Amino acid sequence: MRISFFVTCIADNVLTNVGIKSVELLEKLGCTIDFNPRQTCCGQPLVNAGYQGKAKKSMRVLIDALLEDACEYVVAPSGSCVLQVKEFPRFFKGDSLWEPKAKLLAGKTWEITDFIVNVLKITDTGAELHGRAAYHPSCHMSRLLGVREPPLQLLGNIKGLELAPFKGQDKCCGFGGAFSVEMPDLSGAMVAEKVRNIADAGVDYLIGADGACLMNIEGRIRREGLNIQVLHIVEALMKA
Amino acid sequence: MSIKTSTLNLKQRMQQSLSNSFLRASIANAQDWINQKRETCYAELGHFEQWRDLAADIRSHVLDNLDYYLDQFARNAQKAGSTVHFAENAGEALRIASEIFQQKKAKKAVKSKSMVTEEIGLNEALEEMGVEIVETDLGEYLLQVDGKDKPSHIVVPALHKNRQRIREVLAEQKGYKGDDVPENMTRFVRKILREAFLSADIGITGCNFAIAETGAVALMTNEGNGRFATSIPKTHIVFMGMERVAPTFEELDILFSMLARSAVGARASVYMSLLTGPRAKTDADGPEELHIIIIDNGRSKVLSSPFKDVLRCIRCGSCMLECPAFRHVGGHGYGALYSGPLGAALVPVLGGYKAHWDITQICSLCGACNDVCPVRIPLYESILEHRRIIAEDEKLTSWIQDAAFSQYGNVIGNPAIYTAATKLTRLGNLAPRVGPLKEWAKAREIPKIPNERFRDWFAKRKGTDNDNA
């Protein structure tokens, strides 16, 4: 199965291991990966700050880059970026050239855990990781994209891993894009509470499926000097 | 009061709220406790999503036909013996109210909580006329006695007050000699307010829903003050936001069933009162005159805007209780009478973008509010669209921010520039902590940029290079 990989700007430039492990994981599960280097960013930082118009150029760039290889599936390791792509048709409503292209891309783009469980029909990747882990369900991915079960199914089958619930588990971590730097004290208060709750659960790992949230939470964990390793789910799923 | 409740700017309000640890702890407790109760009673009721469908359909249907239903309500209310008044704005509503007070030579009024009366600044206006107006919801009363403090939540307004403070205030202002046990303080207030109820000339309430089919006013209360205010004084004045209409009593079932659960996690409020006109000539109690003041004050503007759905709101407050931002800053942080996600969605249209655009900043776009709103208001989408209007149409964002985002848009809009620019990202590891980096670093460490981008790793592996993107 050939898939077009949408790495996302965070995994391309900051959490590069997320991109790497995503590719290795998909290959392990039988996919061939196409990566079109003309892809840039889904534009959500702009859209969320209100600059919809300024984001249109990058949306067109992304649409073309991800459709170019005409793969059946486009897969990304980030629920928020996939959500954004699914919104593209709305931004190009009425545009006879770009709306159909946007719809085509939106229809074939998948968040990676959703893809693994519901397209590849795999829930056990053969991973092994011993310890206690807290799972943070990113807001855009779980509430707005509706992908709640697949990560839990995959994590549940990692040998040796105990998933620990924690207080305020499904509360926002406070990243919110530009919110984290425009409302730094409020955002800081939110991530501080999240990390306190994670720490109280006595875990070795904090696992999530969206790099933005993970950068935020990990930044706070390191600020507090806590001994909790932060992993993107693809990193956990590649542990052996 | 009006819609704007603070003279502080956004940064100052955030500072003030975030440094109030009692407030933050109270709100967190309130959220956790009430949310648990809410979840429990909806689990008991079952089919939450279907109940929401019904409630959303009803509110949407009413808004789509608001002209018809308001007209029907007004005619039927009048037929039932009520006097119906229409106020386009706050000033007109206050004028009508003061005329009634003057006509009745009324000196004292008891008031059961009403958001719309706070919106128009009723208390201040009446006090200027020399009228004594007593808030009778316990929380509102305590705020009034404590230097006319402002509510921090629409359902539990005195959440930010601890019992010690309340005892102090009651002792200083009202001669309370007891301890700070809530039950004892409540008994004390009961005695005081009893006298107020029995001696007031006018009772003032809001209106949860106006029933178009019969002209009845429906009120949902718990303490009994609403019933007092509408049974003992000889005149009753209802202040009503014009969108608070239900077609018949049958729709009221759905709306009240949701409101009690979403607001406080109860199956029903203690009192659900349906008031049709003043008392009959053969009744010994009840008001002799019932006035209903229907208020627009910007609602028709919202009705004709893309944000019409926000008018579905039934004032349950559950969006505020679910909101992770509200958790840390409370109602005061939003600087507006309507706070939390509702405030962020409504206030820019109701109160104007220029005065209130910053309210849309107090949101991480997590979408939790959408999931609990009993009438399915698209709160998330509304806030997002407000931000677009603020940045692109109203142009209220700073030029620095505009420039930064333009820059970002240009970089990601051009693959060649993006590929070249991101090669330099790792220099960020050495960058001084100014601007966004400084803000980020207030609460967290900055991630370390690796030497190699993903695309470099992929290209190497494949044996190609990225520069010819």
Added chain:
Amino acid sequence: MTTREQFIGTVRKALGRSELPAAPVPLAYRHTVHTDVMKGSDQDELARVFMDCSKEIGANVFETTKERLNDTIRQAIEQCRPGAVIAANDPLLKELGPALASATNRMVRFWNAGAPREEMVRFAEEAAVGIAVAKLALAESATVLFFSHEGCGRSVTLLPESNVYIIPKSLIRPRLTQGMAFVRKHKDHLPSSVNFVSGPSATSDIELVRVVGVHGPVRISHIVVHDM
């Protein structure tokens, strides 16, 4: 001064219409979740749910029969502080009245719309107990429905420190859905005040600590009469 026509006109314009529409097609309900609640329950089950819920919300519960009703009312009243009783001017209570007064050794006065307003209100305010008969009762929320009328002022179920409600079992319905349907059926002759009462008055306004008994009655008793 804004007239109704002007005000409605503004709303109409906001909706993009040029004239007031004829009555809209009434909303069709997508689901029947509200009418499905306790659909198959018989009166005994409804009564059980009503009584369990009554206890949950802090009401005292008594069960009785018509024959023993007077005695049960006496029991309920004896639990209240000493003082007069104000009763709704209901045929059922009128029947019991004199016997009740002697059994409880309290003054029992009936709500009298013919008496001066201030006098009735003051009496109700000073009374220890108010008694009224339910028009309908709702199992799900232990709610009792009252119609105020010349025989039962609003004050009877509001002012006294305690309230005792007589609930014929046959009048218990599943939930508010049936309660509102009942009210709607009577819409053409509703009294000026209709109240659904669910338990004693309460608040959580001070530090979220629940306090029972604020302005309305502090203590509520529900007497379910099985053969009525």
